[in-house]
Amino acid sequence: MQRRSLLTLVLSVAFATPFAHAQNDKVLRLSTTTxxxxxxxxxYLLPSFEARTGMKVNVISVGTGKALELGKNGDVDVTLVHARALEDKxxxxxxxxxxxxxxxxxxxxVGPVADPAKLKGExxxxxxxxxxxxxxVKFISRGDNSGTDVMEKGYWQSAGAKPAGTNYVxxxxxxxxxxxxxxxxxAYTLTDRATYGAYKAKTGLAIAVEGDKRMFNPYGIIAVNPQKHKGINYKGAKQLIEWMTSAEGQAKIAAFRPAGEQLFFPSAK
Structure with missing residues (x-):
């Protein structure tokens, strides 16, 4: 019985391993920001890529820090994030x-319509x-090492102060x-314009501050290094990078206009 069980295990591994690799070529794991x-x-974007390549993209949506950590651990094949210093590192x-x-x-x-801090127009x-x-007044921080969180912390450092006690969450x-x-x-909070647009009607929050060049928010896409982890779908990662930065992908990004407002602007070179 033991020999038979061992043979069954060996055969299952022998047949399962090639199948797992074949599946890996058809599945792309993407970590990205919320x-x-x-x-x-x-x-809006991924169905076009999936139809063109026959791959299924599994998305893990977290903060930038966690998205990059998933890449370090080999848990994803490619990452789409927005914190240039962390990306370069x-x-x-x-x-x-x-x-x-x-x-x-x-x-x-963004913050309450009443604008208790009198920020409107700043x-x-x-x-x-x-x-x-x-x-x-109250301010809510992401507090999750996301790209937004990193940017916010930099603003407080430049300001030389932040809300005291329970006013900072x-x-x-x-x-x-x-x-x-x-x-x-x-409360007030720092947000990317795209997510605010999706939640504006639900929250009723108003834009208090916009237009500062220091609030520019670029996104980058990075393949996980296949030399660091076995089983990385590098071919699929390259395909997604090429498609996102192609004329077709960039046009799709520009055409994404919920409620008629363009939320993301293509920047591939």
Missing amino acids: STENSGLLA FVAEGWGIDRRDVMYNDFIV RDVIAAFKKIAAGN SAGLGMGEVLNMAAEIG
């Missing part, structure tokens, strides 16, 4: 290759953060959830 998922962009350490610019949007500060994000810190959540929280407690 903004590309919450905005509806990926649901990921590539410099050998975890990622073939990084390409894909698109950009911008960050905005175009200097650092001045706005100083007003928030000085006023008795570190949520550790995705952008959509943070927008919902801000609406519930009447």
Whole structure:
């Protein structure tokens, strides 16, 4: 009985392994930020890529820090994120290759329509953060090492202060959830414009600060280095990178206009 069980195990491994590799070629694992998922962009883009290649793209939507960590661990094949310093570090350490610019949007500060910090019309994000810190108002931070979180922390550092005590809430959540929280407690938050657009009607939050060049938000796509992990679908990752940065992919990004407003702007070179 033991010999028979051993033979069965050997045969199952022998036949299962090639099948697993064959499946891997048809499945592409993508880690990305909550903004590309919450905005509806990926649901709009990926069916065209899947139809062209016959691959299924499995999306894991998290903050940029976690998205890159999944790449380091070999849990995904390609990553689409927005924190250039973290992206460059990921590539410099050998975890990622073939990084390409894909698109950009911008960050905005949103908050209650009543605007208790009197930010409306402010175009200097650092001045706005100083007003928030000085006023008795609440601010909700992503607190998740996402690209948005990294940018926000830099603004507070430049401002030289941040809200005291319970006025500053570190949520550790995705952008959509943070927008919902801000609406519930009447707080300000930093968000990408695309996710705000998807949640605007639900939350009723208003744009308080926009237009500062320091709120520019570029996105990059990076293949996980196949030399770091066996089983990485590098071929599929390259196909997605090439398609996202092709004339077809860039035109699709520009054409994504929920409610008639363009949320992402193509930037591939």
